[in-house]
Amino acid sequence: MEQTKAKLLLMGRSGSGKSSMRSIIFSNYSAFDTRRLGATIDIEHSHLKFLGNMTLNLWDCGGQDIFMDSYLQDNNETNSKNHIFQMVQVLIHVFDVESDEVLKDIEIFSMVLQKLRNSSPNCKIFVLIHKMDLVQINKRDNLFNIMMSKLKETCSMYGFDDVKGFPTSIWDESLYKAWSSIVGSMIPTIDVYRKKVKKITELMNLKEFILFEKTTFLVVCSSAEKNNDNEYVTVDNMDPKRFEKISNVLKTYKQSIYKLKANNFQELQIPEHGIYIINLNDNLMGFININKPEWMNNNLIEKNLQKVKLMFSNIEQDNTD
């Protein structure tokens, strides 16, 4: 099986919340637990298996000025630090919305971009405006737009035109949304998944079919998604934040069942409401919501679910062939 490796740089000033979000998404911390985290010293590497054949190589770069300076120095002699900016697929830059020194933040951001232009010009840029919970609700959109237009300007100066930004906070679902689309943009076989999801949704006449990655509960793709785009079709009356909410709920559930020494669950069903969450294969969980569950025979649903499982257990073999 061919291993795809992707290198992610997680950068941002000291205390902006990089390690917190990493711990929540990838290490099953709750937002409350992140209080324990201290400052990151130098760089923490983590290799995360994602969707089986993909490895995320996450570099969590300590944000204190002394480290920042050392990353950004032009030390051609040693070359020890210069490898940071090589072969980067994705840069995730975190901004603290409450920061006192916005100009300094942006300055560092532009220095990072400059480095990246030289070493890995094809890299994708994501900026997260973090700690949004500290801003009043009615001011959030405005503030976010101002920040983004400024950052986009900076990016285009260095030739990175495709920038995506997200307002995030560890206290609500926004973090999942941001990371889902970051990781989704890196999955090479995403089209295969999309096709299968579409097909199943049509065949079973589903209201909704969402694929989740199993360890992180990030959304891989869903039936509400348009082709090749991260924009969602707005289905009438459905909660636009439902993906993130499901992620959150399921993650809480997963933490809860640790108490019974179970590391994950096989299935969770609420039959009267047509909600079925099933374990599809080693990497994927499927969330299925059935139209008109009261019209359906239970055995038929069970049979169908088994078929769906079979479909996805083959999917990875298909890819390797």
Added chain:
Amino acid sequence: MSHKDYGSVKTNNKTFQESIVKNSSNGSLNSQDSAHDLEASHNDIKNNKVLQSDDLELGLRKKILLMGLDRSGKSSISKVLFNNEHQSKNKVINLGNYVNIIENLKGKLLDLKVYEVENFDMNEILQLQQLYYNNNMVSKNINSGTEDINNMDIEDAFYKDSGFSKFFDDVGTIIYVVDSTSEYLASLANLSMLIELAYKFHKASNYTSDDFNINFEVLIHKVDSLNEDFKLDTQRDIMQRIQDELLDLGIENVAINFYLTSIFDYTIYEAFSRITQKLILELPFIENLLDNFIMNCHNSIEKIFLFDINSKIYISTDSSPVNILSYEVCSEFIDVTLDLRDLYEDENPRKYKNKPLKAYSRLNNDFSIYMNEVFKNLCVVILVNNNNSNEYANNELSNTTNSNVSNKMLMTLIDYNFNVLKGTLKKILK
């Protein structure tokens, strides 16, 4: 003291009495109860009508008073436990100038009558007593001119006549919250005065029986900020002090229980569950039923709880000891189910309301969790251990179908037994 002074006290007493009467009529009968709700808010009218038909209530006749000094954490407790209540409104009833009772919401099924008592200052009541006492002395002196007035008579008369005796009517439990992080001596003194008062009222209203049947439950609260050793020391200290006080006052036969609680973990739920269970008359029957349930399911059931969905208080469980972890998992499972259901709920709210809430989850190890709604707001949560059926299901593909089949059989069995249980519970509670 002049007569005028006494007059003002009397009017206070009158309002006190009136509001108390309002209170108790509100809680005494189920039908009256819902009638009260109906007039209370227009929004609930529909709900109540729908619910009334299949709404059963456990026979809790008694009130629960939630008391404590200011800032001891009463309101946060009731918020944590009852905030899911859709008809959440705090009704402030002014009892004279002395006691403000915030009528708290009762869990619908449990019909928990929890009243939060604010500004309950024993000194004021003692002053009132003193006033009453003096006035009677004066009036008796004037009226009869006799010298031999028995102090005890007057005291008894006070306890009998004043509106406060109604205050302790129908009270099954007094929950007293002590803030463990602050200086608690004043709070304890207040508590022992409260116990004395309740005791004397009881004695005054029925001379004969000495079965003082109000449970006192002391919540040693906010213990999350104490370390483990200090917690136990505090508990021991508080228990010792109260026992000494009661000994001094000569009060016996008072049941006082102590709980270490915090709203940041499950201790507060656990404490409230235990407190509530003491008031449920049908408890032994229900417990027996649940034991039977377990026996009839091939020993595959680890634990079974009967939950009040809104407050996550467990009303009953089987007779095996409760492991707090399994309680937590079960209560969190209810939350997960509710959250997932609510995601798609707003599309068709009426239809969803009528559907029973049922969920089932199989975990990666041998456990499964099963939940089913018995009737509105009461649900059964079962921890299933599939050990028996799991011998040949060691994650091999050919065998997964087998384990699926045996798992399905077990679920069918549980479903069947659940329906039997549901029928019986309905009979008991009617």
